[in-house]
Amino acid sequence: MKSNKKLLATAILAMFTGWGAMAQIAPEPGYFLFPIKPGERNFLSGTMGEIRSNHFHGGLDIKTEQRVGLPVHAAADGYISRVKQSSYGYGNIIYVTHPNGLVTTYAHLQEYYKPLANYMVQQQYEKQAFDLELFPEPGQFPVKRGDVIGLSGNTGGSxxxxxxFEIRDKEDRLYNPLKYKFAEVIDTTPPDIYSLGITPLNIYARVNNEFERAEFRTKQVGTNYTLTDTVYAHGLLGLDLLTIDRLDGAANKNGTQEVTLIVNGEPLYNHYIDQVPFELSRQVSQHINYEQYKRKGSSFQKAYVDYGNDLPLYKTKERYGRISVLSDSVYRIKLVTQDSYNNTSTLSFIVKGQKPKFTQTLAKGVKKPAISYEIMGNVLKISATDTGRTAQNIELYMGDKALMLVPSYMKNSTSVSLFDLRAGLPDSMRFCGISKALGLERMVPPNKEVLFTNRYAKVLFDKQSLYDTLYLKTSLENGVYTIGDYFTPLHKAIQVTIRPDTTGLDMKKAAVYFLGTGRGRGYTGGKWDGNTITFSTKNMGKFKVLEDTKAPTIKLMNKSPNLISFKIGDDLSGINSFNAWVNGKWVLMKYEHKDATIWSEKLDKNVPLSGEVVLKVKDNAGNEATYTGRI
Incomplete structure (x- = not known):
């Protein structure tokens, strides 16, 4: 079986040779030491290329026996070039620069090794700040391969x-550490392929005679997967794949590093997740089916390069991996998935070209007339349900101009009509006496700065805000401003200005909050100018101005000459800052947001804490709480 996998991997590489196969820098075998329990069997909970909410996972998550405090070893000779402490993100992290130009990072640490820890505390006292990032000189903290540089932990966003553990280069591109084939990690398990998605990409495309993304479950036989049915399709299609990888001895769902699309024996597309530029990692939203991820949490990876995706992970031929299906033609399709250890699985299926046709289909029961719509790419898809036996046209209005849309197909008693929005933005539609406004206000193209204004909002799109054309809708209802669609990703932030009702509002305590789709309220902030407030956001969706008048909460947990600790919290805008003094002198308080705890760390471990204790905690709305006591 192993030899067959190697042969398949070699064959795939050979197919891409000559038309720009993915350039890979050959790793130096044995150069890097495994940072946890080197020489012993290790297990991973995360690998390179996993899909996170707004980025690719950039390295390895190495298990630490479900506890903190394991020694963390420098992977190679070098020097500590950067160190950061924060309650979020990477938490406590060390960057080590090596003679070969690569940088290794070690994140979520519980502690730094003593010389570095002392240096960090001294700098925190000097700057009177907990969150701190430092860049030591090359000779300040040299390390040797295998040196213990810290203890593993659970800090930051862990x-x-x-x-x-990450490996980067000078340009901050993230490399896949597993290509160094650490003996400590064993992987003979091929990836799993769960589902296939097929999306029509233009108005003429169909999947099983419908203009709709279709999802197919797979059937597994060993490392080979098939679909239970033949797919009938037409026009330009995009495929996406739900695949994960597992490593031996662990149940964690890890990322599958490589996907190759082969149609009738010819490779059309390949992605290999390695050398990911850190500043482009947010473009993961175009690498996956973003709407499926947001709606269902499913990370379907596209097997084509979508518009606005500049990640250097892809090798494609014409149409960037999109498949053009012609009538009365047969397409034998393979999707090959491969992990970092060349374990391979293959999904094989047939697509038969079938010309779109109109078929009258009626439900058994009487249907009340109804009409609805959605936007797929540049296409307005209108679904209309009728009681009649003959499908009726849709009246589409653009100002005083009326268009008649003939149904493209039917599904039960629902007729589907399609309109290319690049021909213009309709303002309403009419069917069986039912009129419905569409609310489409502006076509916003990518790669262009656009200012949209209506009676209650201004929205400024940067040149890099959008990946693809946006058909913008906004609304204001009960103080909730809806800007665009939660299921549409943004690359760069947009700037929004709104004019809320400020009657009885303490504007010093009021700010914009992102409402998302549930009950959560995420502090977004904003700057007031008269009765308007302007904010930046990398999310579209629902926003509301809320007033936070409650001060943060403080609860004493421990008070002694060696340590003081508190629980702190805030019910709306969130903690902005905290500062403590003992006997009038500033004391460093460390913060762990996951359990809302802050605790003291003395500059001089030999001097006891003594005297009056004052702690001040401020939230993002400017409310402040104060604790006073004595040690």
Missing amino acids: GGPHLH
Whole structure:
């Protein structure tokens, strides 16, 4: 079986040779030491290329026996070039620069090794700040391969004890550490392929005679997967794949690093997740089916390069991996998935070209007339349900101009009509006496700065805000401003100005909050100018101005000459800052947001804490709480 996998991997590489195969820098075998328990069997909870909410996972998550405090070893000779402490993101992290120009990072640490820890505390006292990022000189903290540079932890955005380990280059591109084939990690398990998605990409395309993304479950036989049915399709199609990888001895769902699309024996597309530019990592939203991820949490990876995606991960031929299906033609399709250890799985299926046709289909029961719509790419898709036996046209209005849309197909008693929005933005539609406004206000193209204004909002789109054309809708209802669609990704932030009702509002305590789709309220902020407030956001969706008048909460947990600690919290805008003094002198308080705890760290461990204790905690709305006591 192993030899067959190697042969398949070699064959795939050979197919891409000559038309721009993915350039890979050959790793130096044995150059890097595994940072946790080197020489012993290790297990991973995360690998390179996993899909996160707004980025690719950039390295390895190494398990640490479900506890903190394991020694973390420098992977090679070098020097500590950067160190950062924060309650969010990477938490406590060390960057080590090596003679070969690569940089290794060690994140979520519980502690730094003593010389570095002392240096960090001294700088925190000097700057009177907990969150701090430092860039030591090359000779300041030299390290040797295998040196213990810290202890593993659970700081920052970590969801449990582990070490996050990365390899980067000078340009901050993230490399896949597993290509160094660490003996400590064993992987003979091929990727799993769960589902296939097929999306029509232009108005003429169909999947099983419908203009709709279709999803197909797979059937597994060993490392080979098939679909239970033949797919009938027409026009320009995009494929996306739900695939994960597992490593031996662990149940974690990890990222599959490579996907190759082969049609009738010819490779059309390949992505290989490595050398990901850190500043482009947010473009993961174009690498995946973003709407499926937001709606269902499913990370379908596209097997074509979508518009606005500049990630250097892809090798394609014409149409960037899109498949053009002609009538009365047969397409034998393979999607090959491969992990970092060349374990391979293959999904094989047939697509038969079938010319779109109109078929009258009626439900058994009487249907009340109704009409609805959605936008797929540049296409307005209108679904109309009728009681009649003959499908009726849709009246589409653009100002005083009326268009008649003939149904493209029917599904039960619902007729579907399609309109290319690049021909103009209709303002309403009419069917069986039912009129409905569409609310489309502006076509916003990508790569262009656009200012949109209506009676209640201004929205400024940067040149890099959008990946693809946006058909913008906004609304204002009960103080909630809806700007665009939550399921549409943004690359760069947009700037929004709104004029809320400020009657009885304390504007010093009021700010914009992102409402998302549930009950959550995320502090967005904003700057007031008269009765208007302007804010930036990398999310579209629902926003509301809320007033936070409650001060943060403080609860004393421990008070002694060696340590003081508190629980702190805030019910709306969130913690902005905290500062403590003992006997009039500033004391460093460390913060762990996951359990809302702050605790003291003395500059001089030999001097006891003594005297009056004052702690001030401020939230993002400017409300402040104060604790006073004595040690």
